[in-house]
Amino acid sequence: MSLPQDLTLLTVTEARAALDNREISASELTRAYLERIEEVEPAIHAYLHVMQDVALTQAADADRRIEEGTADLMTGIPVALKDIFCTTDAPTTAASKMLEGYISPYDATVVARLREQGAVFLGKTNTDEFAMGSSTETSAFGPSRNPWDTTRIPGGSSGGSAAAVAARTAAISLGTDTGGSIRQPAGFCGVVGLKPTYGRVSRYGIMPFASSLDQVGPFARTVNDAALMLRAIAGVDPKDSTSVPVDVPDYSAGEQDSLKGVRIGVAPEYRAEGMEAGVDAAIQSELKRLEELGAEIVEVRLPHTKYALPTYYITAPAEASANLARYDGVRFGNQVEGDDLNDTYLKTRGAGFGAEVKRRIMLGTYALSSGYYDAYYVKAQKVRTLIKRDFDEAFTSCDVIVAPTSPTVAFAIGSRTDDPYQMYLADIFTIPANMAGIPGISVPAGFSDGMPVGMQFLGKAFDETRLIGIARAYEQAAGWYQKLPDVATT
Amino acid sequence: MSLTRADVEHVASLARLGLSDDELSTFQEQLSSILGHIEALNELDTAAIAPTAQVVPLTNVVRADEVEPSFSQETVMELAPETRDGFIAVPAVMGGGEGESA
Numbered sequence: 156m157s158l159p160q161d162l163t164l165l166t167v168t169e170a171r172a173a174l175d176n177r178e179i180s181a182s183e184l185t186r187a188y189l190e191r192i193e194e195v196e197p198a199i200h201a202y203l204h205v206m207q208d209v210a211l212t213q214a215a216d217a218d219r220r221i222e223e224g225t226a227d228l229m230t231g232i233p234v235a236l237k238d239i240f241c242t243t244d245a246p247t248t249a250a251s252k253m254l255e256g257y258i259s260p261y262d263a264t265v266v267a268r269l270r271e272q273g274a275v276f277l278g279k280t281n282t283d284e285f286a287m288g289s290s291t292e293t294s295a296f297g298p299s300r301n302p303w304d305t306t307r308i309p310g311g312s313s314g315g316s317a318a319a320v321a322a323r324t325a326a327i328s329l330g331t332d333t334g335g336s337i338r339q340p341a342g343f344c345g346v347v348g349l350k351p352t353y354g355r356v357s358r359y360g361i362m363p364f365a366s367s368l369d370q371v372g373p374f375a376r377t378v379n380d381a382a383l384m385l386r387a388i389a390g391v392d393p394k395d396s397t398s399v400p401v402d403v404p405d406y407s408a409g410e411q412d413s414l415k416g417v418r419i420g421v422a423p424e425y426r427a428e429g430m431e432a433g434v435d436a437a438i439q440s441e442l443k444r445l446e447e448l449g450a451e452i453v454e455v456r457l458p459h460t461k462y463a464l465p466t467y468y469i470t471a472p473a474e475a476s477a478n479l480a481r482y483d484g485v486r487f488g489n490q491v492e493g494d495d496l497n498d499t500y501l502k503t504r505g506a507g508f509g510a511e512v513k514r515r516i517m518l519g520t521y522a523l524s525s526g527y528y529d530a531y532y533v534k535a536q537k538v539r540t541l542i543k544r545d546f547d548e549a550f551t552s553c554d555v556i557v558a559p560t561s562p563t564v565a566f567a568i569g570s571r572t573d574d575p576y577q578m579y580l581a582d583i584f585t586i587p588a589n590m591a592g593i594p595g596i597s598v599p600a601g602f603s604d605g606m607p608v609g610m611q612f613l614g615k616a617f618d619e620t621r622l623i624g625i626a627r628a629y630e631q632a633a634g635w636y637q638k639l640p641d642v643a644t645t
Numbered sequence: 646m647s648l649t650r651a652d653v654e655h656v657a658s659l660a661r662l663g664l665s666d667d668e669l670s671t672f673q674e675q676l677s678s679i680l681g682h683i684e685a686l687n688e689l690d691t692a693a694i695a696p697t698a699q700v701v702p703l704t705n706v707v708r709a710d711e712v713e714p715s716f717s718q719e720t721v722m723e724l725a726p727e728t729r730d731g732f733i734a735v736p737a738v739m740g741g742g743e744g745e746s747a
Contacts, residue, residue, distance in 0.1 A: 353701060399701055465685050483661070487724035487725060495736050495739065496735050498736070501662065513664070517660060517662070518680075539697040541691070
């Protein structure tokens with residue numbers, strides 16, 4: 156292939172080939188991204204910390220490794236990490252004042268795996284505080300902006316990681332998805348976002364939000380790039396007892412050109428009220444395209460879909476209220492000293508957490524408190540069983556389920572911050588997959604109102620190879636991923 | 646579902662969150678509203694349904710009881726806001742200001 160003038164236009168798959176063939180060096184590629192960051196970052200604010208010196212050193216190491224012929228999957232590839240992934244050579248703040256300036260003494264397992272492979276770390280990306288939010292607006296350090304329209308949010312919580320890939324200030328990035336925090340911002344920013352099966356990727360060293368739901372995954376410009384990254388980070392980890400000991404296949408091997416014989420489930424419950432007409436039109440048109448590609452569209456029913464959001468807003472805050480108890484200003488993090496120990500806790504947590512984090516701690520504490528535990532927490536766990544059963548039943552008649560990633564396109568900054576429940580509705584179509592633990596991938600599927608529309612493919616647990624194969628066949632036929640935003644440069 | 650001011654104060658105290666009067670008022674209103682939406686779950690009869698706490702097909706994951714290298718005391722202590730004589734220091738548990746009673 157002929158190389159573009161601007162190396163940030165290369166996909167990871169293309170960059171891998173160009174690096175291995177010595178057409179470009181990791182140092183050149185890294186410098187191209189650092190320059191791009193300098194140009195567009197003031198308009199986007201995807202990053203909380205840019206790791207320029209670390210990146211250049213890692214790139215030089217990668218070049219030596221490529222020279223020696225010991226390059227691995229991610230050697231020399233410039234990666235951005237959500238700022239809840241612990242790193243020893245940059246702060247990890249979770250976008251919270253509680254952890255401003257905190258530097259972890261250890262790397263998260265996925266960070267260590269990428270480091271071993273010789274990846275280049277460009278920096279830590281913005282997120283909603285402790286991954287709680289749908290827009291990056293709960294970040295203590297200001298929101299990120301959507302590269303397609305900087306007056307709008309990029310989605311969240313992993314909005315910085317999505318915006319960085321869309322704005323080409325990273326070749327690929329990592330985020331976490333607890334209720335849609337990878338797929339939703341990927342859809343809003345017009346990039347690919349993959350949430351693997353719960354248990355597929357280690358969460359060790361990633362600040363926990365809701366431990367029965369959190370999962371790590373990539374943002375990428377193409378499905379193939381996402382598949383490469385999943386292969387690089389997946390696999391059992393003795394330090395995360397929920398990581399499942401199953402084989403890590405070559406996820407990009409499920410190559411298929413046509414969708415002949417593929418049964419695609421479509422559920423009427425994902426065509427809900429409150430959906431934007433433009434999003435609905437885009438999805439209906441892409442469903443036709445899937446049919447033209449040879450897929451068989453099968454109607455499936457997921458009757459408990461509407462209960463997923465209320466179930467989530469008990470389960471996730473309950474788990475969060477326990478997980479965030481560790482931030483008490485005693486062993487690490489920032490402290491506000493009070494009159495006695497209890498007063499120190501109150502002042503530290505009162506000053507350190509922002510409004511959304513406090514709201515969820517309150518909600519979760521209430522749901523777990525004496526007298527309400529059965530009515531809320533146990534009830535939600537029972538409904539979770541019903542949601543999971545819906546998917547088990549649906550997958551007896553289809554290979555994957557296709558649905559809009561979000562009911563709307565990216566909304567304006569500030570337009571939903573006054574009404575928490577309105578904000579929560581942004582994740583109405585992504586939450587059910589987390590409740591069931593199944594994998595999902597959002598792929599660019601057109602535009603509405605000039606903004607990207609995402610379409611998600613949901614698969615059976617640990618069936619990523621097939622899911623990725625089907626998503627890629629659609630992506631390549633539709634070609635929406637080739638459209639790039641025109642970001643204002645400084 | 647409507648929370649009283651006392652409910653909100655009680656929950657804040659359980660969660661060790663020092664909240665201002667304004668925050669207490671805002672959360673009283675917002676949490677009541679969110680819980681109102683959550684009440685939709687009561688439409689479902691779940692008497693015969695088993696709860697799902699997690700979805701991985703694993704139980705009781707254990708590792709060999711072997712000593713492995715860990716962080717030095719120094720590394721860990723450097724993270725603490727306040728230390729004294731090799732211990733993490735906190736204010737007095739029982740109140741009453743300064744002193745070695747902690």
